[in-house]
Each structure stands twice: as C-alpha cells, then as structure tokens.
Amino acid sequence: MGRGMRAGKKQKVGGGGGNMQQQLKQMQAMQRQMEAMQEELEAKEFTTTSGGGTVSVTANGKREIVKLDIDKDVVDPDDVEMLQDLIIAAVNEAMRQIVETSNDAMGQLTGGLSIPGLM
Numbered sequence: 001m002g003r004g005m006r007a008g009k010k011q012k013v014g015g016g017g018g019n020m021q022q023q024l025k026q027m028q029a030m031q032r033q034m035e036a037m038q039e040e041l042e043a044k045e046f047t048t049t050s051g052g053g054t055v056s057v058t059a060n061g062k063r064e065i066v067k068l069d070i071d072k073d074v075v076d077p078d079d080v081e082m083l084q085d086l087i088i089a090a091v092n093e094a095m096r097q098i099v100e101t102s103n104d105a106m107g108q109l110t111g112g113l114s115i116p117g118l119m
Contacts, residue, residue, distance in 0.1 A: 030109065037105050046097045050089040057090040063098055065091065 041061040049056045054074040058067035074083060 033109055034106070037109060041098075041102055041105060044101070046094045046101070048090050048093040048097065050093070051086040055083075055086040055090045057087070057094050059091070059094040059098060061098055061102070063095060065094075 044061045045058050045066065046060075047056060047058040047067075051071075051074055054071040056067075056069040057065060059065050068087070070083070070087075074086065076082065
C-alpha cells in the first residue's frame with residue numbers, strides 16, 4: 001500500500017463533483033441571460049441616416065429593415081445611382097450598429113470571453 005493509504009479506504013477518483021454541478025448551473029444561468037439579452041436586442045430599433053438626413057433607415061435587432069424614409073428632394077430621375085448609394089450607406093450603417101451593439105452586449109455578459117458561435 002502506498003503512503004497514507006489504509007486497508008479498506010477508497011481513494012477519491014476525479015473529485016470535485018460539486019464543482020462540476022456549480023459550473024453547469026453557472027453555464028445554464030449564462031445561457032438564460034444570453035437568451036434574454038438576444039430577445040431584448042431583437043426588439044431594439046436602430047435608425048441611421050445618410051446624405052445629411054435625406055435618407056433614413058430603421059432596422060430592428062433581427063437585421064430587418066422596418067422603415068425607409070427618402071426626402072423627395074433627393075429623388076432625381078437623372079441620378080438614380082446617388083439615391084442608391086445613399087440607401088446602401090444608411091442600411092450598412094444600421095447593420096454595423098446592430099452588430100456592434102450585439103457584440104458589446106455579449107462581451108459584457110461573457111466578460112470578454114470569445115465563445116464560438118455566439119455572434
């Protein structure tokens with residue numbers, strides 16, 4: 001028998017079973033927080049403009065465009081490309097803000113840990 005071992009006494013294998021349960025509970029709580037945060041982000045609306053406010057886009061956290069306003073003064077049949085560029089710029093900025101807000105929120109929740117598949 002090894003040092004410190006007595007006949008009939010079982011040696012602990014693995015140990016820390018309670019610690020594993022605690023970690024599982026923490027992960028489940030974090031998952032619930034992430035789900036709640038995701039729902040909150042999806043309900044949020046992001047409004048951006050381009051062309052000095054002549055084009056306004058509102059998107060929700062699901063990355064869906066829910067509103068598009070175009071000032072009639074910017075509609076020029078001879079310069080459709082400019083209008084297209086203004087719309088693209090406003091939409092891209094809204095999408096960028098959604099991603100940034102989502103990443104910031106998840107970063108706060110995970111303490112900056114990089115967890116694959118979250119965003």
